Amino acid sequence: MAIVTSKEMFAKAYNGGYAIGAFNVNNMEIIQGITEAAIEEKAPLILQVSSGARKYAKHVYLMKLIEAAIEDAEQTAGFDLPIVVHLDHGDSFELCKSCIDGGFSSVMIDKSGLPIEENIKITKQVVEYAHDHGVVVEAELGTLAGVEDEVKVKAEDSSYTRPEDVQHFVEATGCDSLAIAIGTSHGAYKFTAAQCTRNEKGILVPPPLRFDILDEVSKRLPGFPIVLHGSSSVPQEYVKMINDNGGKMPDAVGIPEEQLRQAARGAVCKINIDSDLRLAMTGTIRQYFNEHPDHFDPRQYLKPARANIKELVKHKLVDVLGCAGKAQ
DSSP states (O other): OOOOOSHHHHHHHHHHTOOEEEEEOOSHHHHHHHHHHHHHHTOOEEEEEEHHHHHHHOHHHHHHHHHHHHHHHHHHTSSOOOEEEEEEEEOSHHHHHHHHHTTOSEEEEOOTTSOHHHHHHHHHHHHHHHHHTTOEEEEEESBOOEEETTEEEOGGGOBOOOHHHHHHHHHHHOOSEEEEOSSOOBSSBOSOGGGOEEOTTSOEEOOOOOHHHHHHHHHHSTTOOEEEOSOOOOOHHHHHHHHHTTOOOTTOBOOOHHHHHHHHTTTEEEEEEOHHHHHHHHHHHHHHHHHOTTOOOHHHHHHHHHHHHHHHHHHIIIIIIOOTTTTO
C-alpha cells in the first residue's frame, strides 16, 4: 500500500471510538520499533516528522526508511499497513510546501501563537496548496506549554482553546483536523510541582484534562476529528531506569493513560506520542552501558532499545489508543 492520508482513517476512528497513534520518528530503529508493533497489532499508523527530525536525519532518508517499513509490512505480514506521513508543527507555508512536494500525505501548520485572524490567513494558504496536491492539513487553536524540538512555550504563554472560536476557524480555513489545548503539554516535564499533587509514593499527579472544553468543541464541530498534542504519559519505569543509570530527571510526569483513553472514545482521533519513545530508548541504552561497559558495537545497545520501543508502542495501540486490529 502506498502512503495514505488520514481522511478515511479518522472517519473510522471517530465512529469507532478509538484514536490513531501519531508517533514521532528520527531514525531507523525508532521507525522499525513503531512499525513492527503496528504490524503485529494490525493497527493503522501515523509516522510524524518534526522540523528538527528533518534537520537531523534529512527528508530523503526518513522517507526512504518509511517506504522500507511499508514494503516490509507487505512482505512479512501479508497485508497492507496504512501509514500516514505527517509533518508535526510546521511553522511556515514554505516548510509545509516542502513536505507536501516531498511526499508527505499530511501536514500541520501551527500558527496558534498568532491572533486568530492571522492564524486563519496562513492556515488557509497551506490548506489551499495541500488540497490541490491531495494532502490533508491539521491546524491548531490554543497554545500548549512545554518544550519539544523547536516548540518552546512557557507556561504563562499557554492558553486553552476557546470553544467559541472553533467553528469559525474550521469553516474559514477548510482544515481537515484541529489540535486543541485542554491541558496536555509538550516534553517530559509537562507540569511543575506546584501544578500537581503527590500520591502515596511521592510521585507527582498532574491536574486532570479539561474534558469540558473537549465536549464543547465536539458539540460545535460534530463529526470533526480532534487532535491532542503533548500526550506522552512519561512511563515511570523508564524515568526510573534513566535515573538509576546516571540520569537526572526529577519530577518528570506525563498525561495519565486512562484520560487519553477517555479522550479517544470521544472526538479525539489522533494522539501524539514522542517523549515516551525517547525515554524508552534512552533508558534502555543507559542501562545497557552500565551492564556492559566493555561493549562498543551500536547494534548491541540499539537492538534492545528498538525492542523496548516496540513493546511500548504495542501497549499504546492496545490499551490506550484502542486502534489494535483496525488496520484490516
